[in-house]
Amino acid sequence: SLAVNGNQTKPKATGISPKFANAAPFRPKVAGVGSRPGTKDSMTFSKQHQLNYAASTAPSSTSSTKGYNPNAPEWTAPDAQEYLPSSYNNGIPPGSFQPDQNGDSPSTLFDHYTPTPSNQPAAQSQINPYAQDGSTMGSGAYFQSSANYPQQLQHHLYAALPPHREVSQPNQRTARDFFIPENLRQNLARKSEASRMTIPNSTLPPTIAHYHSLVPLVNNSQKTNTLFGYQSHAYKAESNLDGKFYCLRRLQGYRVNEASSEHAIRNIQQNWKRVRNGNVVSVHLAFTNSGFGDSSLIFVTDFHPLAETLAQKHFASSHRYTNRYSTSHVPEETMWSYIVQIASALKSIHSTGLAARVIDATKILLTDEGRIRLNACGILDVIKADAPQALVDLQRLDLHLFGKLILALGTNNASQHNQTEALQSFSKSYSPRIRQVTSWLLERIPPRPNDSIDSFLLQITSEMASTFDGTLHQNDALMSNLGMELENARMVRLNIKMSMVLERPEYKDDPHWAAHGTRECIRLFRDYVFHQVDAQGRPSTDLGHILGCLNRLDAGSEEKIMLTTRDDETVIVVSYKEIKAALEGAFLDLYRRATRG
Numbered sequence: 001s002l003a004v005n006g007n008q009t010k011p012k013a014t015g016i017s018p019k020f021a022n023a024a025p026f027r028p029k030v031a032g033v034g035s036r037p038g039t040k041d042s043m044t045f046s047k048q049h050q051l052n053y054a055a056s057t058a059p060s061s062t063s064s065t066k067g068y069n070p071n072a073p074e075w076t077a078p079d080a081q082e083y084l085p086s087s088y089n090n091g092i093p094p095g096s097f098q099p100d101q102n103g104d105s106p107s108t109l110f111d112h113y114t115p116t117p118s119n120q121p122a123a124q125s126q127i128n129p130y131a132q133d134g135s136t137m138g139s140g141a142y143f144q145s146s147a148n149y150p151q152q153l154q155h156h157l158y159a160a161l162p163p164h165r166e167v168s169q170p171n172q173r174t175a176r177d178f179f180i181p182e183n184l185r186q187n188l189a190r191k192s193e194a195s196r197m198t199i200p201n202s203t204l205p206p207t208i209a210h211y212h213s214l215v216p217l218v219n220n221s222q223k224t225n226t227l228f229g230y231q232s233h234a235y236k237a238e239s240n241l242d243g244k245f246y247c248l249r250r251l252q253g254y255r256v257n258e259a260s261s262e263h264a265i266r267n268i269q270q271n272w273k274r275v276r277n278g279n280v281v282s283v284h285l286a287f288t289n290s291g292f293g294d295s296s297l298i299f300v301t302d303f304h305p306l307a308e309t310l311a312q313k314h315f316a317s318s319h320r321y322t323n324r325y326s327t328s329h330v331p332e333e334t335m336w337s338y339i340v341q342i343a344s345a346l347k348s349i350h351s352t353g354l355a356a357r358v359i360d361a362t363k364i365l366l367t368d369e370g371r372i373r374l375n376a377c378g379i380l381d382v383i384k385a386d387a388p389q390a391l392v393d394l395q396r397l398d399l400h401l402f403g404k405l406i407l408a409l410g411t412n413n414a415s416q417h418n419q420t421e422a423l424q425s426f427s428k429s430y431s432p433r434i435r436q437v438t439s440w441l442l443e444r445i446p447p448r449p450n451d452s453i454d455s456f457l458l459q460i461t462s463e464m465a466s467t468f469d470g471t472l473h474q475n476d477a478l479m480s481n482l483g484m485e486l487e488n489a490r491m492v493r494l495n496i497k498m499s500m501v502l503e504r505p506e507y508k509d510d511p512h513w514a515a516h517g518t519r520e521c522i523r524l525f526r527d528y529v530f531h532q533v534d535a536q537g538r539p540s541t542d543l544g545h546i547l548g549c550l551n552r553l554d555a556g557s558e559e560k561i562m563l564t565t566r567d568d569e570t571v572i573v574v575s576y577k578e579i580k581a582a583l584e585g586a587f588l589d590l591y592r593r594a595t596r597g
Helices: 040-057 182-195 259-272 310-314 332-351 379-383 391-411 419-429 432-442 453-459 461-484 488-501 518-530 543-555 576-596
Strands: 211-216 232-239 245-252 283-289 296-302 364-368 371-374 560-564 571-575
Touching (some): 245 379, 259 283, 259 379, 296 379, 310 364, 310 391, 332 371, 332 453, 391 453, 419 432, 432 453, 453 461, 488 543, 488 576, 518 560, 518 571, 571 576
Antiparallel strands (some): 211 232, 232 245, 245 296
8 A cells, every 4th residue: 555655565453652652743723724714614624633633632541552544634642741831721621622603612711802882981990100019019019910910111202302402413412411511500509508508696686576597688879769768778588487498678667657557558458469470570469677776667579589679680880991891782582571561560460450650770680591570569559659640641651661771671771861862872772663662662751651561561562472491391301300300309209219228237137127038129220220341341420321221210110220239249130110119118118117116
């Protein structure tokens, strides 16, 4: 007879040789070979294959080989063990495999996808990736309901690059790319220092009402009594009530003589606290006090550190040749910004039924780059309470003072004796558009019908849109800088925890706190982050490596790293997620020891 390969061979015996009986089986995982699924041929093949599989895996009573079945495929061999994952057969042993009535495999052996009905939406629980289970600090309990956590936190998106950044290669980034700009950092640091500045051995009163730590803000050469009729002083002080810093403006020698003045002082807090505008220095309180050795009227306003007046910015200069070579000129774009901001402040003040009454370059603060605020509002309401005026006349006077301020800034001259000549000089430096607006403000005295701040705002709508757009761009830049500093606090917390956990001398003899296990892993990670060396053994100061490792640790990344002991005898492969769980567990243990006493 002929064998399968076509060669002449001896007749087959009743059984097969042990070589073929012990051969590994070949079982295709598809419905059939060379046939389309769902056809009659594929069903017949599947049924025959499953019957052979059930017969081959049935337990045998004898240890001898089974008889030869001429109808069975050549590749089928009995007593062959096949590896099937538990998720594939759903825990059913091979011996219990039985085909269904159609001869196909049971549906319980496969995981079917069951979509959620459209009328029954699946409940989406809000996952907080930073929430941690304080009772168990294992890696399995790191995430809240880790089975439902959809995606690993993308730690590389923590500090987004600022918008409109110049194109550069990764190796061209410097340390300042990871933090806010140096000029902004220095400005904030100087403001913080100015807020906390104190004067030792000061001759000022230790407390005024519930304010203490007074520091003068105005030099003796800058004291003036031309606006209010009293000598004015300004102090920085800290409140005992809320711990915030305020500015105390003192009018020296003021005495309350009329009942109207007392009523005006009481109304300061009620009336001016309703004015909430970003271009007005908020007024909180007014009271009389004799703590300076005389009767003084004190106004409490917001404190803006390192603020300077428009007079100091554009009029004053300490250069000895200023009068000869003075080139100070306010750009027209900056001038429009001043006009829009002052108009916004007057709109807010007039809308509450009040009048500013003080629009002077010496009383308008420049708190930030291009940001101005009206100051000393409400003072004349108290000083001139015995000579009341109509509110309409006072508001028209605000518009006239507004025009005089713009003219003084444009001509770089605080005292304008001839308004006509000043306007001619103003026209040489600025466009006709801004000259027209300034002329309209100056013509409010004598008054005309429909003179109000609303009429003025209608004339500068295009400039208001431009200023608002510039404010949005500035806000985008500040938000970008804030995003670069977003994770700095998290880095500090991680370093604090590692410093508190590692190498505690009081627990050096405690076997439960010895440098082994999880704490050894934390110590090796600290060396991996901060004690890197290059190929020549020199210390590495790669800031990107440090920030990248700390960001991954904070996010609990699944990325694995290799940690090596200092003697190179032990190597540990561990993930950032496991290191974070170990750090949190060690810190929680330390906290429990501290609270236990």
